[in-house]
Amino acid sequence: MHLLLLLLFLFISWVSGKLIQATIGDNVRFHLIGECKTGKCTLRHQLMDGTNQLVAFLDGVWKPGPGYINRVVYSSDSLILKRADFNDHGYYPFTCNYKQRGELEELHVFLPYKVVAFRGEDATLPCRSVTVGQAVKSVRWRRDGELVLELNPLSKQITYRDGYDESRVSIPSDWNQRGDLSLTVKRAQLRDEGVYYCDVEKTERHRSAVHLHVSTPSPPPPGSTSQPTTTPTTSEKCHAEKC
Structure with a gap:
């Protein structure tokens, strides 16, 4: 033994x-x-x-x-x-x-899951894992190898790396009940593009990857500007219908 x-x-x-x-x-x-x-x-x-x-x-x-x-x-x-x-x-x-x-x-x-978001929109990067009946030791999100945030389940504290805070990224507060550890990137910008890794250290270790692509909305083509809508007056309507 x-x-x-x-x-x-x-x-x-x-x-x-x-x-x-x-x-x-x-x-x-x-x-x-x-x-x-x-x-x-x-x-x-x-x-x-x-x-x-x-x-x-x-x-x-x-x-x-x-x-x-x-x-x-x-x-x-x-x-x-x-x-x-x-x-x-x-x-x-x-x-x-x-x-x-x-x-x-x-x-x-x-082989990362791909998420596409427009600049300025919130982007949710999925990470689902069984959390009920398992001792979750830590949850980490990394971007291109650099730590974004880390959750300590015992203290229920989330620590952030430089450039990130709760106004920029978050995970669901009820993650333990739902098994949802998805990362929300708020008001995504072009600099937020990259591959994000979700690491859940527990009885059965979970790892996954998501590729976030942030695009800029295309401007409308020339000449496609919509004209303002107006309601004809009674006299204009009568003239058109020969009242």
């Missing part, structure tokens, strides 16, 4: 790491720490069946693995995985000079 608990602890420690969220077709950046810039190093992709694929290896210079030709490039202090797809979803451990790097990279790839 003690051995089982130890293995479970080690597994939890192993899989906890940096979360990378990307949409289909995005380029994904894996940052290299100092010890992974020289010597013998590898980056692998752990698959669900327990096997792994060699993504890239360092032997003087970083090179792509057999299945990643033309998909992995080295840039400054990072490895870039090009054109992410669903099969890239999973964990990515670095082994640097025969030692496992402490933090795992966890990649989640999404």
